[in-house]
Amino acid sequence: MKERFPQGFMWGGATAANQVEGAYNEDGKGLSIVDAIPGGKSRLAIVSSPDFDFTLDPSRYTYPNHKGIDHYHRFREDIALFKEMGFKCYRFSIAWTRIYPNGVEKQPNEAGLRHYDEVIATCLAHGIEPVITLSHYEMPLHLATEFGGWKNREVIEHFERFARTVLERYGQKVKYWMTFNEINSAVHFPMMSQSLTVKTGALDPQAKFQAWHNQFVASSMAVKIAHETNPAIQIGCMIIYATAYAFDCNPLNQLATLKEMQSFNFYCADVQAKGDYPYYAKSLWKSLGVTLDIQPGDMALIKAHTVDYIGFSYYMSTTINKTAEAESAQGNLLGGARNPFLEASDWGWEIDPVGLRIGLNQLYDRYQKPLFIVENGLGAIDKPDENFRVEDDYRINYLRQHIEAMAEAIDDGVELMGYTPWGCIDLVSMSTGEMSKRYGFIYVDLDDTISGTGNRYKKKSFYWYQKVIASNGSDLS
Numbered sequence: 455m456k457e458r459f460p461q462g463f464m465w466g467g468a469t470a471a472n473q474v475e476g477a478y479n480e481d482g483k484g485l486s487i488v489d490a491i492p493g494g495k496s497r498l499a500i501v502s503s504p505d506f507d508f509t510l511d512p513s514r515y516t517y518p519n520h521k522g523i524d525h526y527h528r529f530r531e532d533i534a535l536f537k538e539m540g541f542k543c544y545r546f547s548i549a550w551t552r553i554y555p556n557g558v559e560k561q562p563n564e565a566g567l568r569h570y571d572e573v574i575a576t577c578l579a580h581g582i583e584p585v586i587t588l589s590h591y592e593m594p595l596h597l598a599t600e601f602g603g604w605k606n607r608e609v610i611e612h613f614e615r616f617a618r619t620v621l622e623r624y625g626q627k628v629k630y631w632m633t634f635n636e637i638n639s640a641v642h643f644p645m646m647s648q649s650l651t652v653k654t655g656a657l658d659p660q661a662k663f664q665a666w667h668n669q670f671v672a673s674s675m676a677v678k679i680a681h682e683t684n685p686a687i688q689i690g691c692m693i694i695y696a697t698a699y700a701f702d703c704n705p706l707n708q709l710a711t712l713k714e715m716q717s718f719n720f721y722c723a724d725v726q727a728k729g730d731y732p733y734y735a736k737s738l739w740k741s742l743g744v745t746l747d748i749q750p751g752d753m754a755l756i757k758a759h760t761v762d763y764i765g766f767s768y769y770m771s772t773t774i775n776k777t778a779e780a781e782s783a784q785g786n787l788l789g790g791a792r793n794p795f796l797e798a799s800d801w802g803w804e805i806d807p808v809g810l811r812i813g814l815n816q817l818y819d820r821y822q823k824p825l826f827i828v829e830n831g832l833g834a835i836d837k838p839d840e841n842f843r844v845e846d847d848y849r850i851n852y853l854r855q856h857i858e859a860m861a862e863a864i865d866d867g868v869e870l871m872g873y874t875p876w877g878c879i880d881l882v883s884m885s886t887g888e889m890s891k892r893y894g895f896i897y898v899d900l901d902d903t904i905s906g907t908g909n910r911y912k913k914k915s916f917y918w919y920q921k922v923i924a925s926n927g928s929d930l931s
């Protein structure tokens with residue numbers, strides 16, 4: 455069989471601390487913003503409401519992330535299962551609040567650092583390369599409530615101290631890093647990635663764009679520290695990518711699609727990968743009434759410390775129709791018009807593997823840097839039988855089609871480093887805070903209230919992905 459993936463291709467899986475670890479107040483950990491975000495289908499509506507201010511209210515809400523899947527205590531068992539699947543790498547994030555509980559301390563919490571020492575050692579003992587996200591929707595709550603989140607420039611120095619601490623501690627052992635998870639998701643969800651509420655500026659373009667600028671400076675500082683710590687480190691940006699289509703050949707829809715690609719997909723990566731604001735930034739700021747506070751030295755830092763690769767998540771495409779009343783893509787997280795050529799997941803996310811091939815070509819053409827798909831997958835309702843066996847052919851089909859699209863993009867000439875499907879073990883979902891939206895190859899016996907044994911069971915897709923990895927992507931049957 456002809457090998458379609460390069461030797462050394464990084465097959466693996468991805469999680470984030472706040473969605474798997476639990477143990478939200480153990481061993482000195484402080485509260486992060488996600489610890490104060492209720493679970494349930496109305497999660498995004500709650501955090502987007504005008505009075506939301508991260509006040510915990512257990513009398514009204516549940517907080518599934520507090521327990522997660524208890525990966526904090528069970529990571530050895532989980533990583534052993536990843537090894538059994540043949541993972542070459544494991545993408546996870548470090549909870550900032552385990553290291554600096556409120557974000558402002560001058561000394562790190564040694565217990566938190568020791569935890570990740572052990573996670574990293576476990577990965578390496580299994581021959582699994584850790585891929586670490588510095589910040590996955592996890593700002594310390596204190597920095598959100600007392601500083602107003604990322605729009606406040608002072609946050610940069612606190613992030614820098616956190617980044618330096620972990621890069622210096624783990625940087626000789628861990629070669630692959632990423633700065634901010636889905637940094638551009640703030641277009642739709644500034645409360646997650648910039649810690650902005652309606653009260654502190656979630657709907658105000660000025661706050662959002664200033665928060666991004668501060669994150670770009672912080673990201674470049676992290677890149678600088680990483681390379682100074684160990685020149686072998688490769689550190690990437692991480693964006694959410696949704697290939698955008700014009701609904702039809704009406705030039706106005708084509709133009710709107712171009713603008714959507716710039717303002718959503720490219721704005722952040724253009725700065726992080728090319729080291730400068732793109733040519734269209736000024737007109738974008740003007741149209742939104744934004745005036746950025748750019749301090750002397752910011753742009754030189756951003757220019758000098760660009761990322762080594764483009765990490766991105768891909769779940770769906772979007773379709774742009776600005777010229778007519780169009781049926782909206784109900785449930786598509788990133789909105790847009792309904793695309794009549796696509797089917798959708800149980801949660802309404804439109805499934806589009808061809809869009810992934812297009813996106814890979816678009817990103818590589820634009821940045822000419824290696825690409826890394828660090829999230830992709832199907833959130834679905836799994837129905838285990840009495841032996842907890844899950845026949846998840848729907849998930850296998852989804853992944854097969856996307857891996858096939860990756861192989862085609864590689865044939866097109868794209869340089870792709872690796873693939874870490876999201877939620878390789880079932881976890882708490884980000885947008886709805888549910889367990890029932892499952893992505894994993896491994897079933898976790900917990901319900902939406904985090905009741906259950908927490909036991910792990912291998913799904914049918916576990917064995918399928920094992921075969922995919924063993925054949926380096928040649929056997930997708």
Ligand code: BG6
Pocket residue numbers: 470473635636694767829833876882883884885886891
């Ligand atoms: C990405 C996030 O947007 O999508 C993850 O980086 C998230 O944190 C994933 O879990 C899937 O989204 P959801 O809402 O299905 O969990």
